[in-house]
Amino acid sequence: MSKYTIYPLILMYIEQAERSVQAYLRDFGMKIEMPVVCWLVQGCGKNILVDSGVCSAELAEKNHYPVRQTPEMRLANQLRAYGVDPNMVDTIILTHLHWDHCYNLELFPNTNIYVQKRELEYAVDPLPDHDLVYEGPKSGIYPSWLDHRNRFEVVDGDFTLC
Numbered sequence: 001m002s003k004y005t006i007y008p009l010i011l012m013y014i015e016q017a018e019r020s021v022q023a024y025l026r027d028f029g030m031k032i033e034m035p036v037v038c039w040l041v042q043g044c045g046k047n048i049l050v051d052s053g054v055c056s057a058e059l060a061e062k063n064h065y066p067v068r069q070t071p072e073m074r075l076a077n078q079l080r081a082y083g084v085d086p087n088m089v090d091t092i093i094l095t096h097l098h099w100d101h102c103y104n105l106e107l108f109p110n111t112n113i114y115v116q117k118r119e120l121e122y123a124v125d126p127l128p129d130h131d132l133v134y135e136g137p138k139s140g141i142y143p144s145w146l147d148h149r150n151r152f153e154v155v156d157g158d159f160t161l162c
Helices: 058-061 075-081 117-124 130-136 144-151
Strands: 005-017 031-043 046-050 090-091 112-116 154-155
Touching: 005 058, 005 075, 031 075, 046 130, 112 117, 144 154
Parallel strands: 046 090, 090 112, 112 154
Antiparallel strands: 005 031, 031 046
């Protein structure tokens, strides 16, 4: 069996996030500082990124929430802290297409990007309550992933990556 190591990459903190959204509808009204994380997975000679992270602090504050982000938290700098240059990332798996999970794809022009078919279909026209988190068409925000859609490896259900 192959051995993999998983590293969390903290890219930003959302300040004053609603705890009930993260705690199964408990603690309504309680505000927390919430990290925005993606994951570097290393194993079998591969560097795999699970989600590609969040936009700049300026865009996050303009379109979503007040945030805290230092230069060290930017994705390329987080990867380099583990000895990985962005051009060394073999694969990106986008778990979903929310604004805080799918930015920075331009850093990886030659990387395979995987996304589920149903998620891609939903992100194109989400329910009104989800439009802002997807930066969908009714939100007035252009979703960052749209420019990279032609690069997506669209999968339907389970598959073996490596």
